Amino acid sequence: MKKKSDVKTTVVRARESFKRIIIRQDFTKRHVHVRCFVAGYHYHDGESIIDLLKEKEKMLLIREFYNPYDDNAIAVYTADYVQLGYLPKVLSPLIAPHLEKKNDVQCRLTRINRKAYHDPYVRLEIAVRFPLE
Template sequence: MTRRLFLKFFLSMGALFFLPKKSHSYEENRILLLSSVVAGFRYYDGEKIWKKLSKNDTLELRREPTNPHDRNAIEIYWNKIKLGYVPKADNSVIAQLIDRGNRLNAYITWLKEDENPWKRIGINIELLV
């Protein structure tokens, strides 16, 4: 285990103990967990619906624990259309939170016409508390 991975895991686990308990109000607090990009965009249907995507569109995150390449894989969907994945380098903490039943909010933060598929769609993932 690398130092970076250890620190990432250690800090993420520690943060879970200090999250505020759920209040009885209807107001949701949001904690930004990740600002990243969509991985694997060129392999799925994103190109077909590119012109329909907009900044702030809601995204659905789905765990894919049976993925043979990444046991922490998290698929990203827009209106039931698969856009790609949360990058492998960033998905371990998010996967744990999903597996524990935490509520997350994901949305598009930017869109860019670029030949590099890693620079096409920016996303944010927030923890709802």
């Protein structure tokens, strides 16, 4: 049985969009599980390939060290290197160190809502496994 302190679940509301981010950290199994949306979707190539995207498709997370808007920016790409957008700015400080340490970070597309207001609402699921330090 897990102790209450072994698992921490956090729900964050990103101010700019009011879309939910769910972060679940399990320190005994050394992993972080995140559910979030793709930020800045309508500024990138996502709209041109929306009909080609499939749920459960693997996504690539790539650090952008020289991004002028976010020091921890993480871009979201398809397997064909088409940029969909970014991880939300409030989330990137949590994931960026794991990418830099080359920990096991996996990302997949979990939902596409084409009827969402303003731009298609694309959700991701990110799993991070990290070693004991």
